[in-house]
Amino acid sequence: MPPLTKTDDPAPFFEWRDEWTLEVGFMDDDHRLLAERVDALGRQFGGREDRGGGVSRPAALRRTALLDALDELGRQVHDHFQREEEVMRTLAYPGFTAHKAEHDLLLAEYRLLVREIGDSAKTYLEVETLHSLKQWLMGHVLDMDRDLATFLKNPPEQQERSPS
Numbered sequence: 707m708p709p710l711t712k713t714d715d716p717a718p719f720f721e722w723r724d725e726w727t728l729e730v731g732f733m734d735d736d737h738r739l740l741a742e743r744v745d746a747l748g749r750q751f752g753g754r755e756d757r758g759g760g761v762s763r764p765a766a767l768r769r770t771a772l773l774d775a776l777d778e779l780g781r782q783v784h785d786h787f788q789r790e791e792e793v794m795r796t797l798a799y800p801g802f803t804a805h806k807a808e809h810d811l812l813l814a815e816y817r818l819l820v821r822e823i824g825d826s827a828k829t830y831l832e833v834e835t836l837h838s839l840k841q842w843l844m845g846h847v848l849d850m851d852r853d854l855a856t857f858l859k860n861p862p863e864q865q866e867r868s869p870s
Contacts, residue, residue, distance in 0.1 A: 719744070719745050719747075719748025719749050719752060719836065720741055720744045720745040720748055720836075720840050721741075721745065722737070722738050722741045722742070726844070726847060726848065728847075728851060728852060728855035729855065729859060730854075730855045730858050730859065732789055732793075733790070733851060733854075733855060736782075736786040736789065737786075737843075737847050737851070739782065740779070740782060740783060740786065740843055741843070743775075743778070743779045743782060744779070744836070744839050744840060744843060746775070747775055747776070747779065747831060747836065747839070748831070748836045750771075750775065751768075751771075751772050751775065751829075751830050751831045752830065752831055752833060752836050753830055753833065765827075765829050768829035768830075769827070769828070769829045772823070772828070772829060772830070772831070773820075773823070773824060776820045776823065777820070780813075780816055780817070780820060783812070783813065783816065783843075784813060787809040787812075787813070790805070790809070790851070790854065791805075791806055791809065793858070794806070794854065797857075797858070797861060799854065799857055800857075801850075801853060801854065801857070804850075805850050805853075805854060808846060808850050812842065812846060815842065816842070819835070819838075819839075823835075
């Protein structure tokens with residue numbers, strides 16, 4: 707699938723902020739990529755009109771493009787969660803069970819959202835849906851992922867060696 711393209715609209719829908727950086731390379735890279743994907747969804751499918759870069763497309767093509775873009779975001783989120791879970795398992799992260807449970811819940815919520823959109827005839831995303839996607843992503847990043855990043859930057863074996 708080709709990457710989502712940004713339209714000529716100069717105003718971003720969702721822009722990454724430096725204060726959201728966790729200073730853990732793979733997490734920050736993934737989070738930025740996911741934010742870019744949500745931004746592209748907002749630019750391309752936000753509101754009722756076709757935002758296909760000024761090219762009018764039949765509704766069936768817009769719908770297919772929307773569902774493909776949502777599927778791609780879901781795959782990227784799933785892959786990101788898998789990377790985090792592997793690191794948590796490897797390092798015996800004490801918050802693993804709760805963090806993985808949140809991943810499972812977030813993915814279930816996302817699958818439900820995509821199913822609801824798929825069951826409708828929509829070729830666009832409501833503004834409320836887009837804002838929910840931003841909150842869905844950033845709520846996790848700024849809470850559970852921040853806690854994980856703190857652990858990764860100062861694992862217990864370093865804490866034990868640090869002078870008191």
